[in-house]
Amino acid sequence: MATPAYPLFCMGNPLLDIQVKANEELLAKYNLKSNDAILADAAHMSLYEEIITFEDVVYVAGGASQNTARGAQRCLPPKSVVYVGATANDYFRSQLISAATADGLTTEYVDIPGDLPTGTCAALISGHDRSLVTKLSAAEKLTVEHVKSEKTWNLVKNAKVYYVEGFFLTVTPEGILEIAKHAASENKIFTMNFSAPFIPQFFTKVLDDVMPYMDVVFGNEGEAEAYATAHNLPDPKDVKAIATYIAKLPKVNTQRERLVVFTQGVHNTIVAKADGTIQEYPIIAIEEKDIVDCNGAGDAFCGGFVAKLVQGADIATAVAKGHYLAHEVIQQVGPTYPREVKQD
Numbered sequence: 001m002a003t004p005a006y007p008l009f010c011m012g013n014p015l016l017d018i019q020v021k022a023n024e025e026l027l028a029k030y031n032l033k034s035n036d037a038i039l040a041d042a043a044h045m046s047l048y049e050e051i052i053t054f055e056d057v058v059y060v061a062g063g064a065s066q067n068t069a070r071g072a073q074r075c076l077p078p079k080s081v082v083y084v085g086a087t088a089n090d091y092f093r094s095q096l097i098s099a100a101t102a103d104g105l106t107t108e109y110v111d112i113p114g115d116l117p118t119g120t121c122a123a124l125i126s127g128h129d130r131s132l133v134t135k136l137s138a139a140e141k142l143t144v145e146h147v148k149s150e151k152t153w154n155l156v157k158n159a160k161v162y163y164v165e166g167f168f169l170t171v172t173p174e175g176i177l178e179i180a181k182h183a184a185s186e187n188k189i190f191t192m193n194f195s196a197p198f199i200p201q202f203f204t205k206v207l208d209d210v211m212p213y214m215d216v217v218f219g220n221e222g223e224a225e226a227y228a229t230a231h232n233l234p235d236p237k238d239v240k241a242i243a244t245y246i247a248k249l250p251k252v253n254t255q256r257e258r259l260v261v262f263t264q265g266v267h268n269t270i271v272a273k274a275d276g277t278i279q280e281y282p283i284i285a286i287e288e289k290d291i292v293d294c295n296g297a298g299d300a301f302c303g304g305f306v307a308k309l310v311q312g313a314d315i316a317t318a319v320a321k322g323h324y325l326a327h328e329v330i331q332q333v334g335p336t337y338p339r340e341v342k343q344d
Helices: 024-029 042-051 064-075 091-102 137-141 144-148 150-158 166-170 173-185 198-202 204-213 221-230 239-247 297-310 315-329
Strands: 008-011 015-021 036-039 058-062 081-087 106-111 120-126 129-135 161-165 189-193 216-220 259-264 267-273 278-281
Touching (some): 008 064, 008 173, 008 297, 015 042, 024 120, 064 166, 081 150, 091 106, 106 150, 150 173, 161 173, 161 297, 166 198, 173 189, 173 204, 198 204, 216 297, 239 278, 259 315
Parallel strands (some): 008 081, 216 259
Antiparallel strands (some): 259 267
């Protein structure tokens, strides 16, 4: 049977976000801060089983790249996006599939046998604060052999745009490179997101290994600063100079000029090109009282942007769609999308 062709291929760590309203008692029980993000340790293992019994529990198909994939699919015709990551064959996986399907996203989860569960993120909401407790589990077991398996590799070959989260550099840089090299050899569009400051800070070499294949680099001002510090650039606060430096780095596929896209919260989004030009794009203004939760805004921006890359739109249109989707997401709880997403 022929493998379906999805124009956008996304890959990363799939996490089932388990969102509940939390009181001080629950936070204290697990020694958690109200507004924080940590990796789970032994003391948190019973937290997940406890919160799935809550009446108000909400499941969201999470993980950075999956957030982006869901957003992109909401902006595109059905069956435009496929997402690949590793899970266990368990209850959390079934909830993950249901949550992703609700946004129309096609998932091709690689089944990791053994005792490790599907990756989860407990999202404990108190007021505007969110305490995030992440357990990667099966998500970090994807290998280059999984990527090169016939089923997954056919999805890779049939795509024309690729999006990979920076977090995934900690899992299988070899697998990322296989996809990146394919994209370069076929003149397709390969994009990556720095994802968090610790990626350019502590995984500098593997990031640098993939950089020559990146056609579009996404990040924010904090990640730009971490990159600049790791590479000893003169001014780690000069976001424009950092973006231009990255844009001018050597590139394997010279048929495409690299774009570096840095969001800056409430400040202008910056797009730098290898020729040294920089464009600035204002975000959509929003009143403080209308902001519910900024978690997932960056992922949503990338979802809108890469959706427009798939459609062959220009940079200004791609940025505008990214801003629109981020603007919508920050008015929701968690990295969720509204019932209606504007098509254009």
